[in-house]
Amino acid sequence: MKLDTEAIKSEAKEMLEKSGEPGSLAEWHSKYLGKKGILRTLTSDVSDLAVEEKKELGRKVNELKSYLEEAYAGSLNSVTSIKKDKPLENFYKTLPGKKPEIGHLHLITQAIREINEVFSKLGFIRVRYPEVEWDYYSFEALNMPKTHPARDEWETFFIDLPEDPKLGKVVITPHTSNGQIREMLKGNLPIRMLNISRCGRRQSDINHVPTFYQFEGLVVDKNISITHLKGVLEYLIYNFFGKDTKFRLRPYDFRFTEPSFEVDVTCGICGGKGCRFCKEGWVELGGAGMVHPNVLKAGGIDPEVYSGFAFGWGVERVLMMRTGLKIDDIRYLFENNLKFLEQF
Numbered sequence: 302m303k304l305d306t307e308a309i310k311s312e313a314k315e316m317l318e319k320s321g322e323p324g325s326l327a328e329w330h331s332k333y334l335g336k337k338g339i340l341r342t343l344t345s346d347v348s349d350l351a352v353e354e355k356k357e358l359g360r361k362v363n364e365l366k367s368y369l370e371e372a373y374a375g376s377l378n379s380v381t382s383i384k385k386d387k388p389l390e391n392f393y394k395t396l397p398g399k400k401p402e403i404g405h406l407h408l409i410t411q412a413i414r415e416i417n418e419v420f421s422k423l424g425f426i427r428v429r430y431p432e433v434e435w436d437y438y439s440f441e442a443l444n445m446p447k448t449h450p451a452r453d454e455w456e457t458f459f460i461d462l463p464e465d466p467k468l469g470k471v472v473i474t475p476h477t478s479n480g481q482i483r484e485m486l487k488g489n490l491p492i493r494m495l496n497i498s499r500c501g502r503r504q505s506d507i508n509h510v511p512t513f514y515q516f517e518g519l520v521v522d523k524n525i526s527i528t529h530l531k532g533v534l535e536y537l538i539y540n541f542f543g544k545d546t547k548f549r550l551r552p553y554d555f556r557f558t559e560p561s562f563e564v565d566v567t568c569g570i571c572g573g574k575g576c577r578f579c580k581e582g583w584v585e586l587g588g589a590g591m592v593h594p595n596v597l598k599a600g601g602i603d604p605e606v607y608s609g610f611a612f613g614w615g616v617e618r619v620l621m622m623r624t625g626l627k628i629d630d631i632r633y634l635f636e637n638n639l640k641f642l643e644q645f
């Protein structure tokens with residue numbers, strides 16, 4: 302088979318130079334690069350050849366293909382580029398437009414908004430307190446004096462800044478409970494606070510990340526009892542996960558609440574059967590309890606007159622436990638992989 306690609310190239314080039322208009326450019330495309338065009342015919346002719354000949358002519362056809370495609374792209378560009386002084390003269394009406402990518406709120410932002418909405422129906426008011434915080438608000442005033450071993454659980458990041466004689470070191474707050482003290486010190490009673498904020502801990506594995514969100518509820522009023530706390534937790538769980546989700550309160554020892562609990566729900570990933578995320582079917586969402594009298598005192602509130610409850614849960618864990626989402630590693634939420642995020 303004889304093939305003079307140079308002749309095809311020069312003829313194509315000549316025709317292209319004459320085709321100043323989009324219409325004749327389309328004609329050129331169909332002649333050389335179209336479904337029944339020269340390039341297609343040559344490619345199919347070459348595929349029928351014997352191996353040796355195929356190698357040689359195949360290379361030539363490939364080279365011709367690159368040449369024609371580049372030449373076409375160049376001309377298309379010059380024909381369709383809009384000149385500033387004559388904006389519509391070269392406008393190629395039949396060129397398909399580029400579909401704009403439409404984004405959406407990040408999953409965690411969606412969850413935060415929903416949490417806020419659920420609680421606002423109960424009269425909780427959203428506040429935000431510092432994420433870079435004094436030791437005093439994150440620990441000391443929460444009934445955890447400087448050397449108390451309970452502090453270890455919070456695996457805290459310390460900021461390299463001078464210590465304050467009264468407030469201590471600067472930390473990235475490891476929980477939203479710092480908001481309890483700050484809210485009480487505002488002196489507006491009764492309190493129905495919802496503090497949603499970023500927290501930090503030196504942790505990273507399938508169900509921990511170094512930066513995560515918590516939401517903290519605090520209610521302080523006269524005659525507040527544990528039944529109010531249980532009612533609010535139940536309301537939250539049923540609103541988020543539906544009535545089929547079971548939850549349990551496990552006795553725990555937080556220094557700032559007494560009594561204290563940890564709250565678990567049946568795992569939304571496996572339906573409570575046990576999986577790589579939950580191991581045995583239950584997932585801890587957060588802690589809760591009745592505000593300790595020492596904490597009320599640190600907030601300037603008389604524990605003989607007022608009582609309160611508080612809870613602090615992880616936003617990401619709550620999100621992950623929603624049935625249907627099936628996110629079984631908390632770190633996916635922070636990788637910013639669009640293929641993951643676009644699914645939601």
Ligand code: FA5
Pocket residue numbers: 475476477478502504505508509510511512513515517555558561585586587588589590611612613614615616617618631
């Ligand atoms: C606390 O942080 C307490 N301040 C909660 C509390 C508030 C108790 C008010 C009583 C009264 P805990 O360390 O268990 O507790 O954390 C609460 C929740 O935050 C966890 O159950 C989890 O859902 C989330 N969480 C904690 N650390 C991480 C982390 N590294 N990554 C993701 N989520 C986390």
